[in-house]
Amino acid sequence: MYWRIVILLLMVSSSFFVKANSIQNNGNSLLKECGAFLHLLDKGAGNKDPYGAGICVGYVQGATDFNFVQAATKGEGNFCIPQEVAFGQKVRVLVKYLRDNPATLHEPQVLLVIKAFRESFPCQ
Structure with missing residues (x-):
């Protein structure tokens, strides 16, 4: 499980080097990328930005996986x-x-994912 998370995080981070000149690593681009994901989810095929949708998936899943590892190793x-x-x-x-x-x-981007989930899904 640990190696799967490490590989996922490496894949997500390496994708930024591929497209570093064409995207910004901030909330503006994340909003666009996650909009592309929701378009794909709601409308199916015909998405104009499958790469952006994949970036959104990577950030959301990466932050969720990292949070799981942190909770398992540090207790919260x-x-x-x-x-x-x-x-x-x-x-x-x-x-x-x-x-x-x-x-x-x-x-x-990663900070904004954590802030959004912390606000919406606080630990009791």
Whole structure:
């Protein structure tokens, strides 16, 4: 399980080197990328930005996996998402957070994912 997470995080981070000149690593690009994912989820084929949708998936899954590892090794994570929450719902929560907090869109993508989930899924 640990190696799977490490490989996922490496894949996500390496994808930024491939497209480093064409995207920004902040909330503005994350909002666009997660919008592409939701378009794919809601409308199916015909997505104009499958790469962006994949970036969104990588950030959401990477932050969720990292939180799981942190909780398992340190006893607590940054957020506590119930198991029954679907992946699409996680992305919708993130997009809502980004739209509701435009003053934070200059911040790094991974930080915004953690902030969105911490606010929406706090640990009790």
